[in-house]
Amino acid sequence: MTLSSTGTKAAGRRFRRATMRDLPQMQAIYVRARHLMAANGNPTQWGNTFPKDEVVRDDIANQRTVLLVDHVGGKERILAQFALCPGEDPTYKHIEGAWLDDDTYVTIHRIASAGLVKHAARECITWALKHYGNVRIDTHPNNKAMQHVLETAGFARCGLIQLIDRPTDTTRIAYQRHEW
Template sequence: MRDLPQMQTIYARARALMAANGNPTQWGTQFPRESVIIDDIANQRTMLLVDTIGGHERILAQFALCPGKDPTYASIDGAWLDNDTYVTIHRIASSGLVRHAARDCIKWALKHYGNVRADTHPNNKAMQHVLESSGFARCGLIQLVDRPTDTTRIAYQRHEW
């Protein structure tokens, strides 16, 4: 919880960056809400990539690592690579302090869990590039179930066999 203010700052930066790069609606001006971030922390889904400089720890990137079946992924216009157990990366954001921090988070998840899924907005070209350059396959389109509009997302998966 002590990292919550810094995490909120990183998410605010990510929202501004997405909007400036042609993706103003994926996270809008409010997502993820504080209650979502707190819920991720309380349920031990929050993952932080940190380093220490001069005795001061700083967050380089953050994401939610969600084990178990994601209900949003039950229906896909396309096909997943397999139906094996997987984890999902959600709400990934970089602080901008170092290059490739999001890629480092993804690499860590693959190393520790092997079968990883993620999704992103069709306008989020940066995240599409990160996922595809990290070896993820574009599996199809999914529809978010928790909002009334702007629901289409591109679904990705990588399974380390």
């Protein structure tokens, strides 16, 4: 299924849902993202194993994974990927701070760029805002690159949340942007 590519910056780029055929390429992008985060002072957000293979497979099976793709030399490339999760996120129920509102929202999780083009993650976030309007996302306090992307994309820093799916290193900075 092809998603509307409205909002993409470069001709030939589009957004589509991931399929299981994309899994090997997606796993390689996550490996690259983990190495990049560690090299930039953020070794614990994803560690060596996040996201777990079963989570990525579940995202694909439930059509939560969205890919930004292009074509070069007749071959499709994944430029970036993210999970777009509709409905209330249980992790966001408790916040040290305050969300902008209690309106319906989508959450972006597990966003990663292949490093093939500049600003691919920002393009994904812009697409989500255009299509869903009210977006929440969180990132590790050490993930300065993602904080910069979110803040320059107009997201408000709403406070701190605690991840509920792991025993340690649970604090995340919570962001929201609502296109009124």
